[in-house]
Amino acid sequence: xxxxxxxxxxxxxxxxxxxxxxxxxxxxxxxxTGYPLFTLFGHVWSYLPIPGSVIYxxxxxxxxxCSVGVFFLMKTSFLVLSNPHTQTQRNKSVRKSDKxxxxxxxxxNLQPLHYWMATCVGVSxxxxxxxxxxxxxxxxxxxxxxALLCAYIYTLVRFYQHPNPSWxxxxxxxxxxGLCFANHMTSILLLPGxxxxxxxxxxxxxxxxxxxxxxxxxxxxxASLLYVYLPVRASTQPLLNWGNPVTWENFIxxxxxxxxxxxxxxxxxxxKQNFNLFLNNLPNEFSFIGIAFLIAGCIYFIRKYKPIxxxxxxxxxxxxxxxxxxxxxxxxxxxxxxFISGAMLMSGAVIWIFEKVDTFITRPAFxxxxxxxxxxxxxxxxxxxxxxxRFHIGDYTRxxxxxxxxxxxxxxxxxxxxxxxxxxxxxxxxxxxxxxxxDKELLRRSWYISHIxxxxxxxxxxxxxxxxxxxxxxxKFERKTKFDARILQNSFEQLITTMLRLHYDKRAIYIAxxxxxxxxxxxxxxxxxxxxxxxxxxxFYRLSGYTDYLAMEDINIPDIRFPMExxxxxxxxxxxxxxxxxxxxxxxxxxxxxxxATLVFSMIKSIREDVPPPPGLTLTSP
Numbered sequence: 317x318x319x320x321x322x323x324x325x326x327x328x329x330x331x332x333x334x335x336x337x338x339x340x341x342x343x344x345x346x347x348x349t350g351y352p353l354f355t356l357f358g359h360v361w362s363y364l365p366i367p368g369s370v371i372y373x374x375x376x377x378x379x380x381x382c383s384v385g386v387f388f389l390m391k392t393s394f395l396v397l398s399n400p401h402t403q404t405q406r407n408k409s410v411r412k413s414d415k416x417x418x419x420x421x422x423x424x425n426l427q428p429l430h431y432w433m434a435t436c437v438g439v440s441x442x443x444x445x446x447x448x449x450x451x452x453x454x455x456x457x458x459x460x461x462x463a464l465l466c467a468y469i470y471t472l473v474r475f476y477q478h479p480n481p482s483w484x485x486x487x488x489x490x491x492x493x494g495l496c497f498a499n500h501m502t503s504i505l506l507l508p509g510x511x512x513x514x515x516x517x518x519x520x521x522x523x524x525x526x527x528x529x530x531x532x533x534x535x536x537x538x539a540s541l542l543y544v545y546l547p548v549r550a551s552t553q554p555l556l557n558w559g560n561p562v563t564w565e566n567f568i569x570x571x572x573x574x575x576x577x578x579x580x581x582x583x584x585x586x587x588k589q590n591f592n593l594f595l596n597n598l599p600n601e602f603s604f605i606g607i608a609f610l611i612a613g614c615i616y617f618i619r620k621y622k623p624i625x626x627x628x629x630x631x632x633x634x635x636x637x638x639x640x641x642x643x644x645x646x647x648x649x650x651x652x653x654x655f656i657s658g659a660m661l662m663s664g665a666v667i668w669i670f671e672k673v674d675t676f677i678t679r680p681a682f683x684x685x686x687x688x689x690x691x692x693x694x695x696x697x698x699x700x701x702x703x704x705x706r707f708h709i710g711d712y713t714r715x716x717x718x719x720x721x722x723x724x725x726x727x728x729x730x731x732x733x734x735x736x737x738x739x740x741x742x743x744x745x746x747x748x749x750x751x752x753x754x755d756k757e758l759l760r761r762s763w764y765i766s767h768i769x770x771x772x773x774x775x776x777x778x779x780x781x782x783x784x785x786x787x788x789x790x791x792k793f794e795r796k797t798k799f800d801a802r803i804l805q806n807s808f809e810q811l812i813t814t815m816l817r818l819h820y821d822k823r824a825i826y827i828a829x830x831x832x833x834x835x836x837x838x839x840x841x842x843x844x845x846x847x848x849x850x851x852x853x854x855x856f857y858r859l860s861g862y863t864d865y866l867a868m869e870d871i872n873i874p875d876i877r878f879p880m881e882x883x884x885x886x887x888x889x890x891x892x893x894x895x896x897x898x899x900x901x902x903x904x905x906x907x908x909x910x911x912x913a914t915l916v917f918s919m920i921k922s923i924r925e926d927v928p929p930p931p932g933l934t935l936t937s938p
Contacts, residue, residue, distance in 0.1 A: 317379060317380070317383040319444075319694060320379040320382060320383060320449070320452040320453075321376075321379060322702075322704065323449070323452070323453055323698065323701050323702040323703060323704055324375055324376065324379050324452070324453055324454075324703065324704060325375050325453050325454040325703035325704065325706060326368075326372055326375070326704065326707070327371060327372075327706070327707045327709065327710040328371055328454075328709050328710045328713070328737045328740055328741075329375075329453070329454035329455070329456075329703060329706070329709060330709050330732045330733055330736075330737075330885040331456075331646055331731075331732050331736065332346075332347065332455075332456065332736055333371075333454050333455040333456065333736065333737070333740075334713075334735075334736035334737035334738065334739045334740035334741070335347065335556070335736045335739050335740075336351075336354070336358075336455050336456065336457065337358075337370065337371050337374050337455045337740045337744065338555070338556055338739045338740045338743050338744055339351075339355055339358075339556055339558075340354070340355055340357075340358025340359050340361075340362055340374060340455070341358070341359065341362045341370055341374075341740075341743075341744050342554060342555045342556060342743060342744070343355065343356075343359050343549060343554060344549070344554040344555055344556035344557060344558070345546060345549060345550055345554060345556065345557045345558045345559060345560075345561065345570075346457075346556075346558055347558050347559075348558070348559060348569075348570050348571070348572075348573040348574070348575060348576065349500070349501050349570065349571050349572070349573050350543070350545075350546045350558075350559075350561065350570055350571060351457050351499055351500070352498055352499075352542045352543055352545040352546060353460065353495060353498040353499045353542050354457045354460050354499050355545070356542075356545065357377070357460065358374055358377060358455075361373060361374065361377045362374055369745070370740075370744050370745075371455070371740060371744075374455045375453065375454045375455055377455075377459075378451060378452055378453070378454055378455055378456060378459035379452040379453070379459075381451075381452075381459035381460045381462060381463040382443075382448065382449075382451055382452035382459050382462050382463070383452070384463040384466075384467075385448075385459075385462035385463040385465070385466040385467075385656075386439060386442075386443045386466075387466075388463070388466035388467045388469070388470045389439045389442060389443075389466045389469075389470075389656065389659065389660070390435055390436070390439050391470055392466065392469050392470040392473050392660065393434075393435040393438055393439060393659075393660050393663045394431055394432060394435045395470070395473055395474070395477065396473060396477075396621055396624055396660070397431045397434060397435065397621075397663055397664065397667050398428060398431040399477060426667070426670055426671065430667070430670050430683075431667065433666070433670075433683060433686045433687070434663045434664075434666035434667045434670065434686070435663050436686070436687075436690060437609075437662070437663065437666045437686045437689050437690065438609075438613070438659050438660060438661070438662040438663025438664070438665075438666060439659055439660075439663070440659075440689065440690035440693050440694075441601070441602045441603075441606045441609070441655075441658070441659045441662050441693065442655050442656055442658070442659035443659075443690075444690065444693040444694050444696075444697055445600070445601035445602060445655055445659075445693070445697065446597075446600045446601055446648075446697050446700050446701055447597075447601060447648045447649060447651065447652060447655060448462065448601075448652065448655055448656075449697060449701045450701050451649065451652075453701060453702075453703040454703060456649070457499060457500055458500070458649040458652060460499050460500075461496070461499055461500045461502070461503075461649075461652065462652060462656070464492065464495050464496040464499055464503075465496060465503070465506070465652070465653060465656055466656060467492050467495075468489065468492040468493050468495075468496055468503075468506065469506075469656070469657075469660075471485075471488050471489040471492045472489045472510060472513060472627075473624065474488075474489075475488075475489050475514075475517070476513055476517050476623070476624065481517070483530050486514075486527055486530045486531045486534070487530060487531075487534045488534075489510075489531060489534075490530065490531040490532065490533065490534025490535040490538070491534050491535075491538050493506065493510070493531075493534075493535045493538075494534060494535040494536065494537065494538025494539040494542075495538060495539075495542075497535065497538075497539040498538065498539045498542035498543060501571075501572075501573065502638070502650060502653070505631065505634045505635050505638055505653050506631060506653070508630050508631075508634055509626075509627040509628070509630035509631045509634070510531075510627075511528070512623075512626060512627060512630060513623060513624070513627045514527050514528060514531060515528075516623050517623075543571060546561045546567060546570065546571070547561055547562050547563075547567055550562040550566075553770055555743055556739065556743070556767075557763070557766075557767060557770070558570075558763065558767075559761075559763050560763040560766055560767075565795075566763070569794070575761070576644075579642060579643040579644060580641060580642055580643075581641045582641070582643050586640075586641065586643045587640045587641050590639065590640035590641070590642070590643075590647060591636075591640045593640075593647065593648075594636060594639070594640060594651060597648060597651075600697065600700065601655055602655075602658070602662075603692070603693060603696060605689070606662060606693075608665075609662040609665040609666070610658050610661055610662055610665070611665075612664075612665035612668060613658075613660075613661035613662045613663065613664040613665040613668075614629060614661055616664040616665055616667070616668040617629075617661055617664045620664070621664070625661070625664075628657040628658075628660055628661050629657070629661070631653050631654070631656075631657040632653075632654045632657045632658055632661070633654075634653075635650070635651055635652070635653035635654035635657070636651065636654050638650070639651050639654075666686060699881075705877075705879065706877075706879050707877045708876050708877055708878050708879060708886060708889065709733055709737050709885070709889075710737060710741070711875065711876040711877055712733065712734070712737075712874075712876050712889055712893075713733070713734055713737040713738050713741055714741060714747055715855070715872075715874060715875065715876065716734060716738075716854075716855045716856075717738060717741060717742070717747055717748040717751055718747070718748055718870075719853070719854045719855055719856075719869065719870040720748075720751060720824060720826055720853075720856070720869070720870075721824050721869070722748075722750055722751070723750050723751070723752075723823050723824070724751050724752070724823055724824040724825070724826060725751075725752050725753075725754060725819055725823055725824070725825045725826065726751065726752070726753045726754070726826045726828065726856060727754050727756060727816070727825065727826065727827050727828065727831055727842075728753060728754075728755065728756065728827075728828030728830065728831060728856075729755055729756045729757045729758075729828070729830060729831065730828055730830060730888075730892065731755065731757075732885055732888070733885055733888060733889050733892075734753070734828070735753055735755050738753055752768075752771065752772060752775075754768065754815075756812070756831060756835070756841065756842070759808070759811070759812070760790070760808070761790075761794075762787055762790050762791055762794060765783065765787060776815075777818075778814075778818050779811065779814045779815060779818060782807065782810050782811045782814045783811060785803075785807045785810075786804075786807040786808055786810075786811045789803050789804040789807055790804060790808075808841065809841060809842070809843055812841065812842055812843070813842075813843050813844070813845060816844065816845055816848075816859060817845035817848075820845065820848065820859055820861070824858060824859075825858070825859040826853070826856035826857065826858055826859070827842075827850055827856060827857045827858075827859060828855075828856055828857075828892070829856070829857070829892050829895040829896050830892065832850060832857055833895070836850075844859070847861055848860065848861050849861075851866045851903065852896050852897070852899040852900040852903055853868060853869055853870070853896065853900065854868065854869070854870045854874075854896065854897070854900075854919075855892070855893060855896055856896065857896065857899075865907055865909070867912075868900065868912065868915075868916070871915060873918060873919055873922050874893065874919060874922055874923065876889075876923075878890070878923075890923055890924060893923050894920060894923055894924060894927075897916055897919050897920045897923070898920065900916050901913055901916045901917055901920065901930065901933075902930075904916055905930065905932060905933060910933070910934055913933055914933070914934075917929060917930075917933060
């Protein structure tokens, strides 16, 4: 937890952090599959009297969740490794309180300290691996997912090791699995291994059926009760009501993540590409020594703890197989079940070495080496994970919102670096709340039309015909019934054109650079109304019907604290800003505005210092 606090973000992170923080704070509905447990936890936590902004408190909760995950992973690994009856007699176990029995029956004269050290080494490969550790730095559903996955594995192992388990052990395991499902549906990856372990424990068919029924009922009831939150809360029309799961149809579509299913098992090429991503990332997760430990741990578990070893390897393999067939950008967190089960297997490799190294001199030496491995992992991955000095997402979105006049409309689909962070800044921090950002891609979902009307009831006034024509075909598409793709696309384009035309007379309208470059220039999806053109401003292009010079509205140099090391989001942000400013520079120079052009060039230099001045620009003090 202390280490995680040092790398914790103090502001908004990219992708879904802004949306999820807004949902937690306002008790809204998040993107599929809804994440009710995550929302409820975050809502209560966000109102605790903890110093700092709401986003900082919710980031802090993510660090706490991951630390809880480490706690349960430690307990589980030690429970498996230190219990000699797990190795030999499945129907007997040593009570937790019977420390003397454990100390006297451990193989090869190993002491509990050796098992704790092996556990520390194995778990550190997960806790300080880049993907696991990254979830502790900011708001994301995977942090709670980690805590619940590890808690469930612990309860299932406790059931397996109990000499005569009653319905209570299985009910607890099922309850914990139900909590997992109420947070993230990839919990389904736990089912194959769990089925194996429960059946293996019982042997008899009748007993196995009874145990499975208790486990499944407990899981289903727990998850179902928590998912009731979605339709109940949706019926109150919260600020953010993704999918509007108030009807049975919308609820099922939302909980099953139906809109994402087109990205599942799409092609062999995707699977191959993602599998290469997994393999190439393993050295970052485990380091090369960790990969060797993983292989050795699999062998050791099969020899000494075969049922639990098979359970862990099933979880590992199903995590890999499922994830490599999912075509999304933020893929690595889907491998978390593999990294967690792999870390437990690695603990077995360390114990194996302790058993082989049995002299007084070499065993303490290896003990020091075992302590050094977590320290090495911490140092090796620290800079890759550290988010404590990254403020550029929040800086950019705040300045972008404040660069446009009150009541403006921004048309974009920069979800990761603009729209998602803006949800938090506008609805939680109250920055430019009257600026409306319309996400072009979310307009392809019927619930989003209702969302816009909820924010601005008169937004579609004057375009009712276009809206109804589009919705009638869109709903057919969402229900997978017969629809006309040509009518759907044409009505989509007509709705956007009418929207821009009608709102041009009411408010300032801004088009984001990705819309201009990918849609307008390619005459796809977005067609500008006749006689209107785009004038580059600071971050966006303003829709204008004027032929005269239009001055720059925000002349302040962008004050964005870019990190030293650029990631994909930083590069995307810089490219977006530079695209608009470069066009603005050309606009000023074409009209002979040397002083204004110099100011714009200074803005460009604040983003990228190595940009040379264009020919014809006379550099003067702006």
